[in-house]
Amino acid sequence: MIPERRQGKYSNNFLKLNVENDMLTYRSTQKDMVFKVQFHKYKDELYARVNEKHNSPDKAVAYELMDYGEYFIVKAIFEKHMNLPKTDTLYGAVGIDINVDHIALCETNMDGNIVLIKKYPIHKENTKNKRNEELYQLAIEIMEQCKSKKKSLVVEDLNFKQLKTRMLYRPKKQNKTLSNFAYKKILEKVERKCLMNEVDVIKVDPKNTSKIGKEKYTKIKGLSVHYCAAYVINRRGMGFVD
Numbered sequence: 001m002i003p004e005r006r007q008g009k010y011s012n013n014f015l016k017l018n019v020e021n022d023m024l025t026y027r028s029t030q031k032d033m034v035f036k037v038q039f040h041k042y043k044d045e046l047y048a049r050v051n052e053k054h055n056s057p058d059k060a061v062a063y064e065l066m067d068y069g070e071y072f073i074v075k076a077i078f079e080k081h082m083n084l085p086k087t088d089t090l091y092g093a094v095g096i097d098i099n100v101d102h103i104a105l106c107e108t109n110m111d112g113n114i115v116l117i118k119k120y121p122i123h124k125e126n127t128k129n130k131r132n133e134e135l136y137q138l139a140i141e142i143m144e145q146c147k148s149k150k151k152s153l154v155v156e157d158l159n160f161k162q163l164k165t166r167m168l169y170r171p172k173k174q175n176k177t178l179s180n181f182a183y184k185k186i187l188e189k190v191e192r193k194c195l196m197n198e199v200d201v202i203k204v205d206p207k208n209t210s211k212i213g214k215e216k217y218t219k220i221k222g223l224s225v226h227y228c229a230a231y232v233i234n235r236r237g238m239g240f241v242d
Contacts, residue, residue, distance in 0.1 A: 001062065001065075002014050002015055004060035004078070007054065010050055011059050011078075012062065012063060014028075015027070017037075017046075017061075019051060022036060022037055024074065042080070045080070058078070061078045062077040063075065083198050085198050085199060085200035086150065087146055087200045088152055089151065089152050089239070091149075091150065092110050093154050093237050093238050094108075095230045095232075095236075097209075097227075098156075099226055100122070102119050104117070104118075104230045105120065105145065106230035106234050108231070108235065112240045117227045118145075119226075120138045122134065122135070122138070139193040142194075143190070143193045143199055146194065146199045147199050152199065152202050153191075154203075154234050155201060157204065157206060205236070206233075210232075212228075
């Protein structure tokens, strides 16, 4: 990781990005190394940052160099300007319940009643790259579901201890440990995709969401504990008390 420096002419004291020819120069005391780079998403915004005036608040750009032997992957890191969310809970919300092998989604209307349920499978047997790509696509689908209905996303704000307690109310076949890291990784992808697309993310207290879902709603709604947990999470984000 090469730290940023907004005082530097090129947003970084060690790396010089030439926006005219896409050349990146690593400047050292011995010999400069120059190599061709190709940035994709947010390229225009990155180049605009590099071209900003000296010492501008948003000028700083850090770089992460990842060595893959025959090639490098270069990541440019800068603070992205975020627009205010264009979703709310006035006409309902979208709640999700993250599990080991799937994400359960429950959408409600303005009265807190269910209008849609959906299951997004997570294939644990996939390779790391395939799993990351799958989670990325799931994040896009969940974000689009919220954005198209102009409804905020509601998620649990869990820590590891709460995560273990939550599993007590799951079916035994599904009662596998979902690590804190895995949960955060999934949630991070979903949350980032939502915030980048002006979808508000509401985090709620996770206390007894699965228990309430199982004991109060599974029979009367005729749904699995996962959907009912997503329903409780959803309603909690809208301000309803179960």
